[in-house]
Amino acid sequence: MSGGSAALQPPADAVKPVRHADAPAPGELLGAHYSQCFGCGGEQPHGLHLEARAGEGVSLTAEFTVQSAHQGAPGLAHGGVLTTALDETLGSLNWLLRTVAVTGRLETDFARPVPVGTTLYLSAEVTAVAGRKIYSSAVGRIDGPDGPVAVRADALFIEVKVDHFIDHGRQEEIRAAMNDPDQIRRARAFEVNP
Numbered sequence: 001m002s003g004g005s006a007a008l009q010p011p012a013d014a015v016k017p018v019r020h021a022d023a024p025a026p027g028e029l030l031g032a033h034y035s036q037c038f039g040c041g042g043e044q045p046h047g048l049h050l051e052a053r054a055g056e057g058v059s060l061t062a063e064f065t066v067q068s069a070h071q072g073a074p075g076l077a078h079g080g081v082l083t084t085a086l087d088e089t090l091g092s093l094n095w096l097l098r099t100v101a102v103t104g105r106l107e108t109d110f111a112r113p114v115p116v117g118t119t120l121y122l123s124a125e126v127t128a129v130a131g132r133k134i135y136s137s138a139v140g141r142i143d144g145p146d147g148p149v150a151v152r153a154d155a156l157f158i159e160v161k162v163d164h165f166i167d168h169g170r171q172e173e174i175r176a177a178m179n180d181p182d183q184i185r186r187a188r189a190f191e192v193n194p
């Protein structure tokens with residue numbers, strides 16, 4: 001934990017997260033929740049192509065290699081891109097809860113510069129749940145999974161219904177997603193008792 005703001009401290013009635021019985025087994029790759037996602041989509045040429053793998057409990061690991069398209073300063077990753085990698089990693093935890101949720105708040109600490117070509121080794125866990133509020137933390141290390149911490153984040157995700165996307169997303173993409181059986185299957189994998 002990085003000692004985030006009061007909004008990221010779980011309330012007194014928060015409970016420990018419960019891994020869903022149908023969550024992917026530890027070690028299993030989670031795959032993309034949407035093929036066009038900037039964070040994880042395989043068909044998104046400009047994206048991060050982040051790959052997350054289920055861990056024990058409600059935790060996971062993920063890897064992302066910084067490309068030249070991700071620069072802020074010459075030869076260094078843009079901070080917003082690193083925050084996106086953390087957001088995607090934290091969002092992937094919802095596969096393990098089988099809950100659909102969106103980021104409400106995300107706070108990032110940048111501890112070390114991350115050069116282009118570096119693989120960021122991320123790990124994340126849900127720390128507490130209070131009603132629709134899901135509290136989680138992540139760190140990103142360089143020079144290997146046990147290397148020094150370059151970035152860390154604390155987040156609050158809020159559970160939503162699939163209707164959140166249908167109501168707010170651009171019609172063109174929503175229609176395409178609803179006509180894609182593979183996308184429907186992936187959306188259901190997030191939901192309890194689909």
Ligand SMILES: CCCCCCCC/C=C\CCCCCCCC(=O)SCCNC(=O)CCNC(=O)[C@H](O)C(C)(C)COP(=O)(O)OP(=O)(O)OC[C@H]1O[C@@H](n2cnc3c(N)ncnc32)[C@H](O)[C@@H]1OP(=O)(O)O
Pocket residue numbers: 007033034039087088091100101102103104105131132133156158160162165166174177178183184186187190
């Ligand atoms: C078949 C077709 C469809 C396909 C479906 C595909 C399924 C794919 C599956 C999964 C996709 C996941 C995608 C992951 C991508 C990576 C993660 C992202 O980047 S997500 C994008 C960025 N985030 C947003 O765009 C949220 C924008 N914000 C909102 O929509 C609303 O503000 C929302 C839903 C977050 C909350 O709105 P409210 O009206 O539902 O609920 P209220 O009452 O405001 O909040 C509930 C509780 O949360 C607290 N809360 C809300 N926001 C907070 C904040 N920023 N800080 C602190 N607390 C907050 C509130 O104080 C309240 O707490 P109290 O219950 O009263 O204790």
